[in-house]
Amino acid sequence: MTQNHWKWILPCAWCLLVMASPASAQKPGVATQPTEDRIQQLIRAAAERVGANVDRALPQSVATSQADAQPSVALSMDDAVRLALERNLDIAVQRLTPQTYDFSLAGIYATYKPTVSSLLSSQGATNPATTSIAGGLAGAGVDVTVDAFNAGIGQNIPKGGGSYAVFINNNRQTTTNTTFLYNPVYNANWSAQYTQPLMRGFKTDSSRQQLLVTKISQDLSEVQLQSTIVNTLSNVRNAYWDYVFAIQSVDVAQRSVDLAEQLVKDNQTRVEVGTMAPIDVVQAQSQAATQRQALVLAQASVRTAELALKRLVVNGTQDPNWNAKLDPTERLDFQAIEVDIAGAVRRALANRTDLAQAKKTLEANDVTLKFLRNQQLPQFDLVGRYGLVGLGGTQLLTTGSGINQNVIGSVPGTYFNSLGSLLRANYPAWSVSLNFSYPLGTNTAEAAVARARIQVNQTDAQIRQIELQVATDVTTAAVTVQSNTQSVQTAQVARELAQRQLEAEQSKFEVGMSTNYFVVQAQRDLATAENNELRAVLAYRKSLVELDRAQQTTLSNLGVTVISTGGLNTTAVGSGRPTVVAGGTGG
Template sequence: MKIPLLRALPLLLLVLYACPFSAAGADTLTLSIGDAVQMAVEQNLGLQVATYTPAIAETGIRKARAIYDPLFTSLLDHQGSNLNAAPESSLVDKRRLFNFNTSISQLLPSGATASASFTNLWFEDTLGFRSAPGVPTARYAQPQLTLSFSQPLLQGLGREVTERGITTADDATDSAFADWTQQALNTAAVARNQYLVLVKARESLTTQQASLDLAREVQSQNEARVSAGVLAAYQLQDSRLGVFQAQKNLLDAERAERDAADQLRTTLHLRAGTVIVTMPPPFVPSEASESDALRTATLRRPDIVKARVAVHTAEFNEKVSRNLALPSLALKGSGGVTGFDKNYGDAFDDMGSAKYPNWSVGLSFSVPIGNNSARADVAANRLIASQARAQLAAIEESATLEVLTALRALASAQEQIGVTEQGVTAAEVRMDSYLKRQQLGLATTKDVLDVSASLTLARQNYTAARADYQTAFTNLWKATGELLDRQGIRIKGNAIASRTRKETP
């Protein structure tokens, strides 16, 4: 497409405006819009603080999984006593008891507990006759190995109930990451829009510079024509006023450009004075469809994800509370072998030969009369689940409206680009016409300056339309929750948690 000279002038001036900054060395930073968003997400201090929350929540998962850590216990006990064998008797009953017991227990996903225990009992009793010759001392060793289990049959039965702490901690981590993602989306959207504001301000600055150059050219031509006697001197005042007005507009544009640059530097946490060289994003026709955008929003929006997690947690808690309201019924059993002899070696031989087996099996049942506490928990969790589902529906409804509004804004902004571009073309043709008419004496200086102001406005409208088009993309991608992906920022929740833990001393 051929670009008229007057329309290409603002772009040329923008390049000339940015190029001197490239010589600034270390204080110059060339950034695309994607680079700016990436830097904002990486450097934002509030986001760095929020990064620790998913990491903290992730440690809750590891803590909850500790229910499957085997439990090892050990007891070493030595007891002794000296007692009178009878009242007013001189005989003393000396007893010595030595215990060394160990056990290990393991929780199973079904809710059952399995354990293995070993008891090693050694006992000695003089029976008060130690001093009597020929009377043996009572002594024996009794080692015992027992395997036991307890399986809930009603309350506490099943993996879901057993791992309820793990599930809740996992949901809490997902919720924390959704919060982080929402904050990252907000940060990315702010950075992207501020970048576009700076691009718009610089293009407006070049437009105002072009308007001032034109006003000065008209002033110069008027001075020459007044000197030649072909133009009334009063028209010099009109052209001079036009120069002053263009200078004022240029000063306003310079101030707006500096304000926008300072704001972007602050958002990116850059050192004061750092020159940011911007690259206006190219125009890419929108191919967004309503169905795809709504489907993406349902899957990707952090507020919907968090609400869906809340529904899952609430429904899970309701299901678990119904189980915990059941009576407690457990199948219990155990089996083992025992050794019994005066000597340790013979006692262990007895145990190894299973000469003295023992076993048990039975049912244990208990239930609170009325069970009001558990029933109240079920009712409360049922209400919480209903509330969470209603909240999810409300958020999805709001998200749908936001996405549809963003789609309409994007379509309108794309059409505005075409309309304002045609407006620039018409204003440039009109400007050329009035410049020629002025040379022929068919148009006054004021007419030319009015037409120049219209051209400047048309160019600014075109600049604003292109910036608004990019801003509409920002709003749409934020509404669908895909802004981070669109800007090449892909960080998973477990990566955030792991990275933060590693950075923690």
């Protein structure tokens, strides 16, 4: 039933009632009071004339039966917080974000893991003998077959930006060249090389820069998770108090209905004894109908507030609490607190997540600036290399020398001969070099450094701006708490005075010193005062929630801890109250 319907129904009902009892109004001595059924009949008749349905405006019994069919779940504020931490979908989504950086970090760390390489090959060739020292007869070819097995390992070093590589190369070579001293010949070569940047790439390089920035980004995502949790829990607290307010508003509306209906009964009794005209009852009945409409609206608000709270504490429509009736165990009460604005600002500057995010962004920009500055330096590397050569195989015994030698026998040999020669370091080799390079003229690194420096300065200015905004937010929230404290106190006084005024009007009305109009007006004033008091307490409670949010003390006040456990697994720890854990390595 809408407000516009009632605007038409009640005047029509009044007119019908007046037309139905003119004689009674003219003869008070023989007046007959219309029954309650008659009143409802007249109201329904008026409703039919405007196309309304009063039965839909009074669904209290139906709503009550439906509510009784729902399972009831007692819910305290702590329970609501715990359910939000466990089941809220916004938190569930944000909780996964820090874990995604584990895979990014794993990819960067992979650049510092050893890399193993190997080669197994076999090749052959027939080369023409074009000179007398080619080892073959004129016009004949020289056959060469080489079988090789090479292996190596290399790794980048995180500290200092250096890298090393170790190789061992083995091959077996057979040939028809008559000048060879070994046939087949086995070669075993071992070498180790270390490259150390001395300028560019020494303090930082692209891999280390990406590693640090990714760690900072992971820390930033955990700060964002904390921000999501703070905002969600603040919304849960506000929704809880909205739900409690809606329920208590129903109580206020029900009391108003009871008062109005009691006045109707009292007036009916006065009509029966002849001390009141029947027409005077209609005003009380109109007030009762208005209060019943307010009750219906209050009951609808309860359902809406309950759904708003459920949306924050369930993980879907399949959640058992979605179809249950939440029964809050706490009531809106008022306890004035003193607010230390200076202390609140200090706590906010230490805890605010938006300020922490800006500082993390500054840290990442500073890392990038240092990397780009390093890229402006010349490439100046120290390279050291050391190697060993081993030789072995079947040694050919010859007479003569040079091109006139003749093979008269052989001494068999194997690969292990070359390996033994290698281990004895018969044929060492080493080298040390300094490699230098630097681009002449303007390079892109200078422009990149200039841009990065501007970003650092910009972020630093943003931090100061956020600090000022934090102080403003906290001060505003604290002033709001103080203002709402005074509002509650004045609303309490107004409610007490309205209660006394109603009692006084009722007493005066009973002895004939007041009228029905003033009693109804006092009832309205009391209902308004009670609602104003409830709204003032609700505003006070919400201002406390906002003060906690502004200081970012919501988690500590609720006993919630956000920690990083490393890796992809999370574990909740803490005492007494719910805890939530942010996954990830956390740097």
